[in-house]
Amino acid sequence: MLDYVIPLCLVIIGMALVLTMARLIKGPDLPDRILALDTLYINAIAILVLFGVWLGSDLYFEAALLIAVMGFIGTVAVAKYLLRGDIIE
Amino acid sequence: MAFWIEALVALFLLLGSLFALVGAIGLYRLPDFFMRLHGPTKASTLGVGGMVIASMIYFSFSGKGISLHELLIALFLFITAPVSAHMLAKAAMQQKLHINKETRGKPWEQ
Amino acid sequence: MKARRWIPHPLLSLCLLLVWLLLMNDLSLGHFLLGALLGWAIPLLTQVFWINPPKVDKPFKLCLFLLRILGDIVMANLQVAKLILGPTAKLRPAFVEIPLLLEDELALTMLTSIISLTPGTVSADLSDDHKTLLVHGLDVPDAEALVAEIKQRYEAPLLEVFTCSTT
Numbered sequence: 001m002l003d004y005v006i007p008l009c010l011v012i013i014g015m016a017l018v019l020t021m022a023r024l025i026k027g028p029d030l031p032d033r034i035l036a037l038d039t040l041y042i043n044a045i046a047i048l049v050l051f052g053v054w055l056g057s058d059l060y061f062e063a064a065l066l067i068a069v070m071g072f073i074g075t076v077a078v079a080k081y082l083l084r085g086d087i088i089e
Numbered sequence: 090m091a092f093w094i095e096a097l098v099a100l101f102l103l104l105g106s107l108f109a110l111v112g113a114i115g116l117y118r119l120p121d122f123f124m125r126l127h128g129p130t131k132a133s134t135l136g137v138g139g140m141v142i143a144s145m146i147y148f149s150f151s152g153k154g155i156s157l158h159e160l161l162i163a164l165f166l167f168i169t170a171p172v173s174a175h176m177l178a179k180a181a182m183q184q185k186l187h188i189n190k191e192t193r194g195k196p197w198e199q
Numbered sequence: 200m201k202a203r204r205w206i207p208h209p210l211l212s213l214c215l216l217l218v219w220l221l222l223m224n225d226l227s228l229g230h231f232l233l234g235a236l237l238g239w240a241i242p243l244l245t246q247v248f249w250i251n252p253p254k255v256d257k258p259f260k261l262c263l264f265l266l267r268i269l270g271d272i273v274m275a276n277l278q279v280a281k282l283i284l285g286p287t288a289k290l291r292p293a294f295v296e297i298p299l300l301l302e303d304e305l306a307l308t309m310l311t312s313i314i315s316l317t318p319g320t321v322s323a324d325l326s327d328d329h330k331t332l333l334v335h336g337l338d339v340p341d342a343e344a345l346v347a348e349i350k351q352r353y354e355a356p357l358l359e360v361f362t363c364s365t366t
Contacts, residue, residue: 001092005099012106016113016133023116023125031122031181038173039116039129042137045162046109049140050102053147061159068162072169079176083183108276115283123335124292126321127279134316135276158224167272171315171322178323178335193293193342 006054013047034078041071094150098143105139108132121189122181130174138163207246210255212238261360268313268353275317282319282338293339294323297332297346301354306361313353320345 020043024036045064052060115128141163148156206212212235219234220226255261282290301307307329311322319337326332339345 001095001099005102009102009106012103012110016106016110019110019113019117029122029181029184029186031177031184031186032125034180035122035125035129035177036116038177039113039133042129042133042166042170043109043113045166046105046133046137046140049137049144049159049162050106053098053102053144056147056151058148058156061162064162065165068165068169072165072173075173076176079173079180082180083176108280111280111283115279119283119287119290121292123321123323124290124337126335127319127337128283130315130321131272131276131279132283135272156224158221161218161221167316168312171312174315174321175311175323178321182324189292193291193339 002053006050009050010047013043013050017043017047030082031079034075034082037078038071038075041067041074045071090150094146098147101139101143101146105136105141105143107136108139109136112136122186123178124189126174126178126181130170134166134170137166206239206242208242208249210258211242214238215241255361257360260356264356264360268317271317275319279319279337290338291340293336293342295320295334295336295339295342295345297334297349299330299332299354300358301361302329303361306357310353310357314349317353320349 017040020036020039024033024040027033045067048060048064048067052058052064109132112128112132112134115132116125119125119128141159144159145156148159215238216231216234219237220230223230223234299307299310301310307325311325311332314320314322314332314334319339320334322332323335324333334345334349336342336345
């Protein structure tokens with residue numbers, strides 16, 4: 001059953017990624033684009049975990065965890081830049 | 090692997106990806122930034138939560154013993170998603186983004 | 200007092216041990232000891248940076264509260280999914296100001312996070328004197344009911360768990 005469900009899930013998340021990309025391109029303002037990037041990395045984590053289940057491999061866990069950490073730092077840094085015009089004060 | 094475990098994994102995978110899709114749809118079609126903020130902070134986070142639960146069940150029953158470390162991803166996301174949403178909302182308020190005209194109440198000025 | 204000096208933050212130590220065991224994905228004695236060592240050493244070494252450590256009064260109650268929040272998050276997501284997929288013109292977004300009683304910083308952080316994760320609300324800003332919280336709701340039929348619900352459902356248990364001088 002998983003052989004059919006996992007490709008289906010990949011398609012669904014792919015659609016989510018396309019919608020997010022559309023928002024990223026459309027804007028209209030900077031916070032919208034940051035929010036779209038934030039959603040993109042969350043969806044990337046979901047795809048990685050899904051891929052790990054598909055291949056039955058534990059290796060993708062580390063990558064997903066790293067993306068979670070780095071993505072959060074990136075979002076906060078860019079939002080901080082918008083707020084203050086400076087990242088490290 | 091037993092059939093019902095596979096079914097459970099499939100169910101959680103589908104739920105997770107559907108929630109992620111709902112979050113992305115919210116991000117795409119809602120009219121103003123503050124409303125768009127709701128989609129990703131809640132739905133996408135829970136989407137990853139569903140995926141992680143599915144992965145936990147799958148690896149726990151695939152013969153290498155209990156596997157719980159995926160829980161860390163979900164935990165981390167649940168802690169960080171509200172923080173980044175808060176930062177983005179603050180930035181958006183400072184930039185005085187367009188707010189949907191039906192919104193009642195006003196963001197304050199500080 | 201002596202135990203307090205050697206294990207300055209017992210809860211933090213426990214969390215570190217738990218995270219270490221999860222990260223290693225292994226429950227063997229060796230990893231348990233290593234995790235315990237890390238859980239003991241890290242709070243001790245970083246003691247200087249904890250200016251005002253949170254005072255958790257009832258850890259058990261906190262766990263129960265967090266479990267209930269988890270249930271709430273799932274319910275809230277179903278609700279938000281319905282709102283997002285429904286007609287957008289019918290939504291009634293609103294900014295709502297919530298007066299706060301909490302003072303502890305960790306408790307405030309938890310409250311804002313919980314508000315962001317549950318029913319159609321995102322915390323947008325905290326006033327400089329930590330007395331008011333600005334919340335944006337996706338669909339708010341009645342602003343006062345929302346304030347009352349958040350205060351009663353989420354703030355009251357947090358007030359109970361954290362020792363806050365409610366002065």
